[in-house]
Amino acid sequence: MTTADILTPPAGTRAIHRINPVAKLAATAVIGIALVLSIDWVSASVALTCEAVLFFFAGLGPRQFVRRTLPVAVAALFAAATILLYGRASGTSHWRFLLVNVTDGSIELSVATLLRVLAIGLPAVVLFVTVDPTDLADGLAQVVRLPSRFVLGALGGLRLVGLFAEDWKSLELARRARGIADRGRLRRFAGQAFALLVLSIRRGSKLATAMEARGFGSSIPRSWARESRFGWREGMLVALAFLIALAAVGTSVLTGHWNFLAGA
Amino acid sequence: MSSPPLTPATPLAVDARGWGWRHAGREDWAVRALDLRIEPGERVLLLGASGAGKSTLLQALAGVLGGDEEGESMGELLIGGSAATHARGRVGLVLQDPDSQVVLARVGDDVAFGCENMGVPREEIWLRVEQSLRAVGLPLPLRHPTSGLSGGQKQRLALAGVIAMRPGLLLLDEPTANLDPEGVIEVRDAVARVLDASGSTLVVVEHRVDVWWPLVDRVIVLSPGGGVLADGTPEHVLRREGAALAASGVWVPGHLPQPPKRSRRPGEQLLHTDALAIGRGPVLQTGLDLVVRAGECLAITGPNGAGKTTLGLTLGGLLPAIDGRVAADGLAGGLGTDPLRWKSRELVTRIGSVFQDPEHQFVSGTVAGELAVGARATGLSVAETARRIDPLLERLRLGHLTAANPFTLSGGEKRRLSVATVLVTRPPLLVLDEPSFGQDARTWAELVAFLAELLDEGSSVVAVTHDAHLVDALADTELRMSRAGHLLESRVPR
Numbered sequence: 001m002t003t004a005d006i007l008t009p010p011a012g013t014r015a016i017h018r019i020n021p022v023a024k025l026a027a028t029a030v031i032g033i034a035l036v037l038s039i040d041w042v043s044a045s046v047a048l049t050c051e052a053v054l055f056f057f058a059g060l061g062p063r064q065f066v067r068r069t070l071p072v073a074v075a076a077l078f079a080a081a082t083i084l085l086y087g088r089a090s091g092t093s094h095w096r097f098l099l100v101n102v103t104d105g106s107i108e109l110s111v112a113t114l115l116r117v118l119a120i121g122l123p124a125v126v127l128f129v130t131v132d133p134t135d136l137a138d139g140l141a142q143v144v145r146l147p148s149r150f151v152l153g154a155l156g157g158l159r160l161v162g163l164f165a166e167d168w169k170s171l172e173l174a175r176r177a178r179g180i181a182d183r184g185r186l187r188r189f190a191g192q193a194f195a196l197l198v199l200s201i202r203r204g205s206k207l208a209t210a211m212e213a214r215g216f217g218s219s220i221p222r223s224w225a226r227e228s229r230f231g232w233r234e235g236m237l238v239a240l241a242f243l244i245a246l247a248a249v250g251t252s253v254l255t256g257h258w259n260f261l262a263g264a
Numbered sequence: 265m266s267s268p269p270l271t272p273a274t275p276l277a278v279d280a281r282g283w284g285w286r287h288a289g290r291e292d293w294a295v296r297a298l299d300l301r302i303e304p305g306e307r308v309l310l311l312g313a314s315g316a317g318k319s320t321l322l323q324a325l326a327g328v329l330g331g332d333e334e335g336e337s338m339g340e341l342l343i344g345g346s347a348a349t350h351a352r353g354r355v356g357l358v359l360q361d362p363d364s365q366v367v368l369a370r371v372g373d374d375v376a377f378g379c380e381n382m383g384v385p386r387e388e389i390w391l392r393v394e395q396s397l398r399a400v401g402l403p404l405p406l407r408h409p410t411s412g413l414s415g416g417q418k419q420r421l422a423l424a425g426v427i428a429m430r431p432g433l434l435l436l437d438e439p440t441a442n443l444d445p446e447g448v449i450e451v452r453d454a455v456a457r458v459l460d461a462s463g464s465t466l467v468v469v470e471h472r473v474d475v476w477w478p479l480v481d482r483v484i485v486l487s488p489g490g491g492v493l494a495d496g497t498p499e500h501v502l503r504r505e506g507a508a509l510a511a512s513g514v515w516v517p518g519h520l521p522q523p524p525k526r527s528r529r530p531g532e533q534l535l536h537t538d539a540l541a542i543g544r545g546p547v548l549q550t551g552l553d554l555v556v557r558a559g560e561c562l563a564i565t566g567p568n569g570a571g572k573t574t575l576g577l578t579l580g581g582l583l584p585a586i587d588g589r590v591a592a593d594g595l596a597g598g599l600g601t602d603p604l605r606w607k608s609r610e611l612v613t614r615i616g617s618v619f620q621d622p623e624h625q626f627v628s629g630t631v632a633g634e635l636a637v638g639a640r641a642t643g644l645s646v647a648e649t650a651r652r653i654d655p656l657l658e659r660l661r662l663g664h665l666t667a668a669n670p671f672t673l674s675g676g677e678k679r680r681l682s683v684a685t686v687l688v689t690r691p692p693l694l695v696l697d698e699p700s701f702g703q704d705a706r707t708w709a710e711l712v713a714f715l716a717e718l719l720d721e722g723s724s725v726v727a728v729t730h731d732a733h734l735v736d737a738l739a740d741t742e743l744r745m746s747r748a749g750h751l752l753e754s755r756v757p758r
Contacts, residue, residue, distance in 0.1 A: 133369070134369055159366065159411075173582045176608045177582060177611070177617040179609045180637060181608035198623075206364035207367070209328050210359060211377075213328050213356070213357040214367070214378035215378055217381075220353070223380050225372075225380050225389045
């Protein structure tokens with residue numbers, strides 16, 4: 001995925017594309033916070049099951065879904081494998097080798113971790129591939145009412161990130177052209193990183209002048225070309241997130257699997 | 265939806281009364297005791313040698329010069345009768361660098377940005393966006409991404425964003441300096457259309473007088489010592505002051521610098537390519553068969569995006585060929601013929617590459633240190649290094665700057681320094697990307713004379729350039745590239 005894809009994701013017609021990014025952010029936060037409070041397999045599976053139903057309405061094709069969420073799946077597997085091998089031992093031990101100790105307890109913890117990373121990660125990815133940074137900035141400024149100077153400054157800066165990769169490549173070639181690319185790899189890297197920082201600051205200050213010249217940061221109250229609304233769709237998404245969180249925690253508590261903050 | 269033509273703005277007058285500005289920490293005033301009146305609706309070309317304070321005046325008019333901590337002012341600067349510091353929104357400014365003026369990711373949003381800052385109501389904003397995009401000849405969909413636009417398109421986008429605010433005074437600070445010739449005309453014509461519709465006052469700063477000549481009705485020349493050197497109709501000012509202006513570095517029609525004499529004695533072949541294909545990612549050109557000889561200059565020209573820079577880097581042993589090969593038989597001196605396989609310190613004594621953006625190449629804190637980098641990498645003695653550096657410093661007018669930080673130099677000085685740095689290790693082949701960029705007429709003439717001398721001494725130059733004057737003055741062969749991958753190679757007629 002290139003920076004251009006991130007800055008201007010394809011506009012879609014499905015319901016998910018029209019929902020305010022602020023609502024997506026809130027929904028992800030609600031589910032995420034509920035699920036980090038406990039590590040048990042029940043709450044995570046309930047949440048994941050509910051989410052799986054909702055993914056059908058997310059406006060992503062199966063191929064796209066797999067491609068975008070693959071990193072989350074890989075991360076979940078790695079986390080689960082680590083816990084399986086090194087997690088807190090309890091119950092029957094199945095296999096021991098040096099520090100590795102696979103026990104009933106570590107198996108259960110590992111499954112719980114796998115489900116949990118998926119239950120928190122998948123909805124976050126699914127909701128955020130459809131978020132346009134410009135719309136998010138509009139939402140943060142108009143709905144959440146964060147200061148517009150801060151939000152729009154960050155948005156303007158985000159556009160410069162794409163130029164970093166190009167600058168870095170040029171700096172590398174330039175060092176070879178100057179005769180200093182044979183030795184001192186580490187020192188050269190540090191020097192190059194510093195040069196990139198200098199270039200970025202210069203670009204940033206030029207952009208700031210251009211923004212200022214167009215009246216940014218003046219005392220006039222700002223108007224918004226794009227209205228960011230928080231209507232019933234948004235309310236519904238956040239309500240759904242609360243329901244999922246409630247169902248997950250409720251089931252877990254009722255079945256006695258709930259262990260608040262990793263069963264401390 | 266048929267959008268109405270551009271709505272006229274109320275043109276504003278400019279009054280400078282003994283105005284001046286001194287940047288914080290500097291001893292000299294950038295502008296001093298300036299008295300000037302520009303009538304509403306006038307179109308002014310602002311000229312002056314580099315350092316005469318043109319950009320400072322423009323930024324002050326735009327209200328972006330900063331407050332007391334940025335510097336100190338004298339006298340008064342008024343726009344439409346009120347202080348220029350409150351001019352934001354009434355004044356529109358377009359700057360030189362196309363890349364750092366795009367604010368948002370989509371065309372429509374970017375044009376709307378200024379209107380939003382001025383508190384224009386939503387329906388009105390989108391009406392103005394449509395009008396402005398049409399006026400600058402950029403009728404793209406509003407959701408079109410800004411990242412893929414060409415330099416000329418980005419400058420027109422910046423212009424659209426500015427005129428959507430309906431400024432009574434339009435300020436342009438070398439708006440076409442970074443563009444290819446095609447882009448220059450696009451932007452100039454867009455400005456002409458916009459002014460005809462809006463009637464705004466115009467002040468443009470530009471070295472290349474011929475571009476803006478047809479558009480302006482007054483020329484003001486600032487004096488480096490402070491105040492105004494000449495003021496009047498273009499014909500009047502150029503007839504009376506043309507020679508003096510040219511001598512101070514302005515590109516004046518009829519007073520262009522004379523190309524140096526060359527004793528063309530083509531020497532042995534240094535480098536050639538066989539069916540070379542170039543690109544970084546996508547393939548830009550294929551089937552390039554080029555020959556570079558000692559004592560000859562090959563100019564690579566064509567629009568942005570045709571692969572000129574990529575070709576330069578590939579010939580310079582910095583990027584791999586996608587297909588075919590680069591063979592530097594005449595330079596290898598015991599090494600393999602593929603320059604890409606040479607070590608970095610072996611490369612600098614054989615091929616000297618100067619990048620488009622000099623800042624990418626600076627690795628030292630001082631000009632003197634910068635010049636010594638290549639010498640140190642190749643193990644030259646201190647005495648020998650000094651013997652090579654001193655004449656270069658003098659020749660390229662950098663002698664007074666040895667202790668300065670390279671990043672603080674002017675654009676033209678940076679360019680000359682980056683050329684000087686590669687010359688210290690005396691490579692027989694120079695690959696220069698836009699060597700004349702940012703030079704005024706005087707330093708241009710000096711640089712070209714210097715390169716001509718190097719060529720006559722048997723060096724070889726590959727120059728990637730938009731500069732037709734440079735091609736005329738130096739090139740023995742011109743390779744004209746196009747975006748479609750077509751090539752036209754021609755001997756430059758004499």
